[in-house]
Amino acid sequence: MPEGDSVFRVAARLRAVLAGQVLTAAELRVPAHATAVLAGRRVLEVVPRGKHLLTRLEGGTGPGGAGRSEEGLTLHTHLRMDGRWSVFAPGERWTGGPAAQIRVVLGTGLGTAVGYRLPVVELLRTADEQRVVGHLGPDLLGPDWDRAEAVRRLRADPGRPLGEALLDQRNLAGIGNVYANELCYLAGVTPWTPVGELPHLDRLAARAHQLLEANRLRPGHITTGDTRRGRGHWVYDRAGRPCSRCGTLVLTAQHGTPPQDRPAYWCPYCQRGPAPPGRGPAPRGRRSHR
Structure with missing residues (x-):
């Protein structure tokens, strides 16, 4: 599972092609959200929260700009052990894996972000983000580190x-x-x-x-x-x-x-304390010959 600094860098790569841009292509290839229509929405920001990624989209309006305004949405993804986000320039061939492993496609005029093997793909109201990240402790790379x-x-x-x-x-x-x-x-x-x-x-x-x-x-x-x-x-x-x-x-x-x-x-010499269950402590001071 990736460390928080790795997720921070992934968010930066996604932000470079998505933040502030209108989605020209958007596919969520998971059963729960396969029919979601996101193309035409503007990406507000891509935010890392611990090991989670939150891609926030602006609210929309009814057809032709009429009707009630829709609420902002957040695409919540998590890499866990096997997930990966790859970013491709316009026209560049996607090389992150077979098409069957693609879970998310987000395209703008600047490029396309493709999520491979993502075990967590969830679309929710931005107002409900706490439901998926509210349990987390202070974010070591967040602006509110405590x-x-x-x-x-x-x-x-x-x-x-x-x-x-x-x-x-x-x-x-x-x-x-x-x-x-x-x-x-x-x-x-x-x-x-x-x-x-x-x-x-x-x-x-x-x-x-x-x-x-x-x-x-x-x-x-x-x-x-x-x-x-x-x-x-x-x-x-x-x-x-x-x-x-x-x-x-x-x-x-x-x-x-x-x-x-x-x-x-x-290191049994530099680190004091108990050994794992079932294994006696290694004597301190036993060193290899280098």
């Missing part, structure tokens, strides 16, 4: 493992598994450490905001400050390789509750 509220939500369940708490979008909106693992490393604790054992959650929330802000305009989710290939992460996806700081081999296990569990990565 660190104190994020910390309050994290502290509400002190016994919860930190890795799970960070992935819960009701606490902070925008953290995926890459950042959840890297933030645990930067905090010096394993992903199974109870939230209540961290004395400085405010610092952790500030670091999360700092990382997503730094990466919102570049790919890679860089957490080490090193953009060179293979050096952007401290522990994520580095199982069996030496920790970049101490040389201890990075371990991996699942964390979270199935089917929402995700792979966890941690």
Whole structure:
């Protein structure tokens, strides 16, 4: 599932061809909205909210401009694991996948946005957006980011493992598994450490905001400050390789509750705290020879 900074960049690409433009083509290839008529409406904006995308359309009027004014609409989409938005210039061949995988087509005079394999495609009144994003916690890349509220939500369940708490979008909106693992490393604790054992959650929330802000305009989710290939992460996806700081081999296990569990990565020397269930703690100080 994409991180919030990835969704932020997708929104920017969509905004470049859609925002302020009148839709010349609009297809929602999902049963619930297959008959929706959106062509002729102007796109007001494309807004990321955590990992959700909200494409807002202006209200319309009756035929010939007569009749009552229609309310503004929002196209709500979510990428989850397999979804993708591709943007094509006018006349450019679509290359994002077979036609059978297309779920949304939005075209303007500037280009065409095509949504492939989108698991969530929902058309609703803009006034009802809270129904689909109202449960989210403070958005790490939103204009209303609220660190104190994020910390309050994290502290509400002190016994919860930190890795799970960070992935819960009701606490902070925008953290995926890459950042959840890297933030645990930067905090010096394993992903199974109870939230209540961290004395400085405010610092952790500030670091999360700092990382997503730094990466919102570049790919890679860089957490080490090193953009060179293979050096952007401290522990994520580095199982069996030496920790970049101490040389201890990075371990991996699942964390979270199935089917929402995700792979966890941690350094048993740099990170204190409990090991995953069923595995005893690795002794600190055991290092590889580099």
